[in-house]
Amino acid sequence: MANYCECEGCELRSLFFNNVNKTELLSLCTLKVERSFERGDLIVEEGAPIEEFIYLKSGLVKLYKLSGDEEQIITIAKPLDFVSLLSVFANNHYKYSVRAIEDSVICCLNIQNVKDLVKSNGNFALDLLEKMNRVADNIILESLEIRRKHLRGRIAHVLLYFAEYIYNSNEFDLPISRKEIAEYIGMTTENVIRTMSEFRKDKVIKINGKTIEIINKPLLEKISALG
Amino acid sequence: MANYCECEGCELRSLFFNNVNKTELLSLCTLKVERSFERGDLIVEEGAPIEEFIYLKSGLVKLYKLSGDEEQIITIAKPLDFVSLLSVFANNHYKYSVRAIEDSVICCLNIQNVKDLVKSNGNFALDLLEKMNRVADNIILESLEIRRKHLRGRIAHVLLYFAEYIYNSNEFDLPISRKEIAEYIGMTTENVIRTMSEFRKDKVIKINGKTIEIINKPLLEKISALG
DNA sequence: TCATTAACATGATATATATCATAAAGTGAT
DNA sequence: ATCACTTTATGATATATATCATGTTAATGA
Incomplete structure (x- = not known):
């Protein structure tokens, strides 16, 4: 028993x-x-x-x-x-x-x-x-x-959501695909990928497959707030 | 007492x-x-x-x-x-x-x-x-x-929402301005006005100031569903 | 009543995002 | 290992929507 x-x-x-x-x-x-x-x-x-x-x-x-x-x-x-x-x-x-x-x-x-x-x-x-x-x-x-932001702001928001709310770390493995991020924020997969690549080129984040590291958090927060 | x-x-x-x-x-x-x-x-x-x-x-x-x-x-x-x-x-x-x-x-x-x-x-x-x-x-x-529709579909949806859910009639006085409709569906005021004008020109609705009459409901429903 | 502002309306243009196309890299199944 | 399939990636173009400009009409207030 x-x-x-x-x-x-x-x-x-x-x-x-x-x-x-x-x-x-x-x-x-x-x-x-x-x-x-x-x-x-x-x-x-x-x-x-x-x-x-x-x-x-x-x-x-x-x-x-x-x-x-x-x-x-x-x-x-x-x-x-x-x-x-x-x-x-x-x-x-x-x-x-x-x-x-x-x-x-x-x-x-x-x-x-x-x-x-x-x-x-x-x-x-x-x-x-x-x-x-x-x-x-x-x-x-x-x-x-999410609704009141544009593409870049939405993606910044989602990345911060994972970093702060879900994983409590600036480095984490994305549990969902770019397609799913798109389904969450109401944009297309291509634009999610493109924008994340832009963030990478602008040295806001590092991308290694599913692994994301936020390397310029203040900027990402600014993009989330203003974009 | x-x-x-x-x-x-x-x-x-x-x-x-x-x-x-x-x-x-x-x-x-x-x-x-x-x-x-x-x-x-x-x-x-x-x-x-x-x-x-x-x-x-x-x-x-x-x-x-x-x-x-x-x-x-x-x-x-x-x-x-x-x-x-x-x-x-x-x-x-x-x-x-x-x-x-x-x-x-x-x-x-x-x-x-x-x-x-x-x-x-x-x-x-x-x-x-x-x-x-x-x-x-x-x-x-x-x-x-609302999120999964485009401009025209969103507006059709809102008009049907008032007609069916709020007023139970195909003719009703809009209780909110075009600007507020825009704030509800997440589009701009101009585009709300423009689209409603299009619906009028296409004989889907009649507009008289705040008074709206739906005169081609099947079409409006189609626009809501597909737009 | 007039003045002032907000709402409605419409066109021209700019911009953001979607769509289409193509390809490399990763993943799973056989 | 190979094949099929999905994911990631990036560029070119199309399209939807926003922005800007301008005018008219309706509502609001002194």
Whole structure:
């Protein structure tokens, strides 16, 4: 019986389940499933019925929507963004797809369990409301931010997003292709590649395949702000 | 004592407060304030502290964000979209501004009261989660929809949005200026005006100042879908 | 009422970005 | 190792949209 559930030590607990006590946690965890995905794997498919309450335990995912044969990337999310929840209370079916862009582990809770917990534990309900609000806010604000910039500013913004928000380092491996950056910022692949090459020529960044190093951050920030 | 509160007959109750009983409602309403705004009035100012839980009882508002001297319109909301809630649980200060674009009435509840109700009434908490999810979803989906279209498609989309979603009629008075349409779809004012003139010349719409009549809806829908 | 400003309108031109073309380098499968 | 395929790369050209200019009309305020 013992170790089917490690939630008590779960790194997410303090943030996500702040106000959930051990008994409640155990009851959630009884019906919990943890799943691993490799980079590139589809985690959630648009249109599929929502049967679980999913959060990202580790890794990195992209949230996107298909329109025709094109993908529109809505956001790149790391743990605690738990974007998969966005539609979870409002819809029966997923409105977006989620794909792992790094090896990822998700934790799936029974959705009815979570709803029951919302009903019975008011502090958890408030926590959840706050987190949902924050996730939605971030996506909306980020999208406005990108929208008001031009090509160069958008790309600078995305590079800074990875450096500061995702990897906390000026050197990192891009987890997505240039094409995907294009799908995120709403520009063409060629222009993403071209602009990154320009940044390289202007000695703002170094490029080595997927590896990016920001070597003139103040300038990149300026491009992001003004471009 | 009697009639300070009409919430029991409030049209919103069935949707918004489905699961709130009379006693709870009365306790909310004791601290409720109803406020009227004229077209053009500022209802909520970005940066101001969030002290109330606001929903739109009647009218029409625009939700927008300032960047420099420019306004970016996030969404046009009618009652039951109650957009003002979007940040309410996640932030202490408003991240957006809200302005009446038609005469509007809002209902302001004490935010602590609402939080208490979330804690004590699980069904209300679930309702609120669902509604927050839906509002966020709509804004995100709408924004993606607009993003993937070109100028003509975006304008067709906006005209259909007013005709179908807001006014339920092929003839309506635009509540916003061409400049504001531009701020909503991320294009310039001149191009909005020009494109609407083209639609007029192509006999897709009739224009009489602010009054718009859609006279070839199938074509407008086609432009929205393909443009 | 007139003056002032904002909204609407339209054309000419400039500019940013998309599209098309081509190729090298990387990746995965057989 | 080879083949097919995707990604990265770069240049030339086309196109969509922004910018600039100018005028008219409608709204707003003293």
